Amino acid sequence: MTTIQPSLSKPVNGTKLQAALTTQSRPSRPSAFAASITFAWRALLKIKHVPFQLFDVTMFPIMMTLMFTFLFGGALAGSVGEYVQFLIPGILVMTVSMISMYTALGLNTDITKGIFDRFRSLPFWRPAVLVGALLGDMVRYTLAALVVIVLGLILGFRPAGGVMGVVLALALLLFFAFSLSWIWTMLGLLIPTQESVMMVSSMASFPLTFASNIFVDPQTMPSWLQVVVSINPVTHVVTAVRGFMHGTITSGEIMAALIASVVLIAIFAPLTMYFFRNKNTR
Numbered sequence: 635m636t637t638i639q640p641s642l643s644k645p646v647n648g649t650k651l652q653a654a655l656t657t658q659s660r661p662s663r664p665s666a667f668a669a670s671i672t673f674a675w676r677a678l679l680k681i682k683h684v685p686f687q688l689f690d691v692t693m694f695p696i697m698m699t700l701m702f703t704f705l706f707g708g709a710l711a712g713s714v715g716e717y718v719q720f721l722i723p724g725i726l727v728m729t730v731s732m733i734s735m736y737t738a739l740g741l742n743t744d745i746t747k748g749i750f751d752r753f754r755s756l757p758f759w760r761p762a763v764l765v766g767a768l769l770g771d772m773v774r775y776t777l778a779a780l781v782v783i784v785l786g787l788i789l790g791f792r793p794a795g796g797v798m799g800v801v802l803a804l805a806l807l808l809f810f811a812f813s814l815s816w817i818w819t820m821l822g823l824l825i826p827t828q829e830s831v832m833m834v835s836s837m838a839s840f841p842l843t844f845a846s847n848i849f850v851d852p853q854t855m856p857s858w859l860q861v862v863v864s865i866n867p868v869t870h871v872v873t874a875v876r877g878f879m880h881g882t883i884t885s886g887e888i889m890a891a892l893i894a895s896v897v898l899i900a901i902f903a904p905l906t907m908y909f910f911r912n913k914n915t916r
Contacts, residue, residue, distance in 0.1 A: 666759040673766020678773060680740070690736060691778040695729045699785050702849065710850060715790050722786035723803065723876040724848035727868060729782055730775045730811045731843055735835035737771050737815045738822030742831050745823070761907060768815050775811045779804055795881035803878035806891055810871045813895040816902035823909045842868050867894035 664672070681688060702725060707717035741764070744750055753763055783791075783800065793800050818835055825831045845859070846868040852860050863869050874891035877883030 669762035674769040677770025738818035741822035793879040813898040
């Protein structure tokens with residue numbers, strides 16, 4: 635019985651094969667800035683396709699401003715008109731600070747859906763995923779701040795610092811929101827479910843905002859609570875924002891707010907990046 639030996643094909647020339655498959659030059663790796671901007675644009679596209687995400691930056695500021703103005707204005711300041719001058723800078727900081735915790739929800743959603751696993755194989759600067767998301771959220775924070783400012787003007791708020799004072803106050807507030815977002819980003823990486831992320835973030839944000847000088851002068855508080863309020867970074871930011879808007883800002887108030895923001899970034903940004911790398915290597 636004879637067996638038929640299969641004919642062997644001609645050896646493939648590796649150089650010719652590579653030339654056939656490679657028809658054009660490989661695109662260069664994007665820079666860290668380009669990658670971050672791309673992910674920032676991705677965050678904005680989410681809003682475009684799911685406009686309901688704007689609910690928290692429109693209705694929430696309106697609800698909080700109206701509620702605290704008309705509930706506490708007469709009791710704390712004697713009239714709504716007087717209390718608005720004190721409250722609006724504080725409620726501005728409170729609104730943006732509380733909205734910033736939604737950054738953790740978006741990040742946690744990407745993780746649970748496995749999108750991070752897809753990013754793992756792409757050749758770009760890995761931290762761009764986080765930095766870009768935070769930059770994209772700056773648009774949401776700006777919109778929420780503008781809603782509070784416009785509503786405050788309607789209610790009778792008149793910033794003595796003028797347009798420049800309001801702009802500088804907004805710039806400082808956005809920098810603080812960026813620093814605060816690193817905390818929520820870290821929680822989004824560590825906590826497995828969206829419900830748990832929301833619960834933990836809310837438990838952390840409420841003491842930060844209410845144990846401060848947002849609603850009342852700390853001089854009216856017990857001495858032990860004044861100590862807590864004095865070391866709260868939100869207090870320093872509120873003081874600086876009020877100073878800018880009322881035209882009474884001092885260099886010491888600016889430095890205190892900036893130092894508080896920088897300290898938050900210095901502590902939580904490296905921790906977040908550590909957990910981010912650990913998450914990607916599992």
